[in-house]
Amino acid sequence: MSTDERIEYAISHTEVLRHPKQTLSTFGATNIYYYLLSEPSYKELVEGEEETVVREGRVRAERPKVVTPSYLINVEGFSEHARRYLEMIAREYGTNTPGLFYGYKNEPKELNIVSSDMNSVVRNLDEKIDKEGNQLATIIKGIDELWDVSLLKFIFDMTRYSVGSNLSELGRRGLLNVDRKGVPMEARQSLEQLFEEVKNGELDPSALKMELDRWGLFEEYEDRFFRLFGK
Numbered sequence: 001m002s003t004d005e006r007i008e009y010a011i012s013h014t015e016v017l018r019h020p021k022q023t024l025s026t027f028g029a030t031n032i033y034y035y036l037l038s039e040p041s042y043k044e045l046v047e048g049e050e051e052t053v054v055r056e057g058r059v060r061a062e063r064p065k066v067v068t069p070s071y072l073i074n075v076e077g078f079s080e081h082a083r084r085y086l087e088m089i090a091r092e093y094g095t096n097t098p099g100l101f102y103g104y105k106n107e108p109k110e111l112n113i114v115s116s117d118m119n120s121v122v123r124n125l126d127e128k129i130d131k132e133g134n135q136l137a138t139i140i141k142g143i144d145e146l147w148d149v150s151l152l153k154f155i156f157d158m159t160r161y162s163v164g165s166n167l168s169e170l171g172r173r174g175l176l177n178v179d180r181k182g183v184p185m186e187a188r189q190s191l192e193q194l195f196e197e198v199k200n201g202e203l204d205p206s207a208l209k210m211e212l213d214r215w216g217l218f219e220e221y222e223d224r225f226f227r228l229f230g231k
Contacts, residue, residue: 010146014153017122018129018139024102024162026169030061032158033137035125036151037118038144050117053144056110059155062103064166066176066186070095074214096182100166102159106151183215191221198228205229 001009017037024030036055069090073083114121122139129137142150170176175186194211197203205228212218212225 006146007149010143010149011153013141013143014150015141016138016154016157017141018126018137020138020158021135023165024061024064024158026064026166028063031136032059032061033057033134034059034140034151034154035138036140036142036147037121038142038147038150039118040113041144049115052114052116052118052121053147054110054112054114054121055108055147056112057106057108059151060105060107061155061158062105065101065103065190066098066170066184067101068096068098068178068182068184069093070182070216071187071214072101074216096178098176098178098184098186100163100170104155106148181217181220183217187215191215191217195221195224195228 020032022030034055034057036057038053038055040051040053069086073086073090116124118141125139129139138154140150140154142153167176170186175184175189177185179185179188191208191211194203194208198205198208205225209218209225212221218225
């Protein structure tokens with residue numbers, strides 16, 4: 001199979017066997033603990049007792065950020081094609097139309113090969129999760145050699161499931177409202193938090209400068225920025 005066909009195969013064979021009992025948080029980070037199960041890639045080459053590959057880890061979903069197409073165009077790391085797409089969105093919906101940007105970090109923990117069939121492993125993990133009372137634990141069935149694709153499929157679906165409630169909560173608080181400069185209220189609040197973190201020595205000033213540049217607001221905050229250094 002081609003690479004695209006293999007990815008499509010992995011996506012179509014990914015199944016969430018136990019869903020988290022909470023959605024992604026609107027106003028804070030969310031830590032999702034996952035157990036990703038798969039049949040060993042060498043299964044057809046070895047006869048004997050059934051085995052299950054168990055990958056454990058944590059996906060940290062950062063607090064969703066309210067952004068606009070004009071903000072995203074200034075984010076580094078996008079290809080030229082991606083930037084063209086963002087420009088198309090800006091033309092169609094407006095440069096200051098608010099949307100949500102989700103950031104994730106995968107932190108793999110352990111990989112174990114268990115001498116049991118997958119159904120038995122799922123039952124044991126279900127009991128373990130129930131005992132621990134972890135509302136954000138999930139069990140995913142995926143493809144061994146493309147397990148990260150299976151994990152990404154889960155993350156995508158989790159985000160899609162959460163975005164409605166996240167937008168609703170932000171809207172009720174007026175944080176999706178855009179000011180005369182095209183900056184959402186949530187972004188203004190986030191900048192205030194970044195200023196406080198720099199002031200307390202918790203954040204490198206370059207991160208604050210980068211965020212101000214992305215919003216095109218450095219001139220507005222320039223005097224305040226340099227006062228952080230006694231200048």
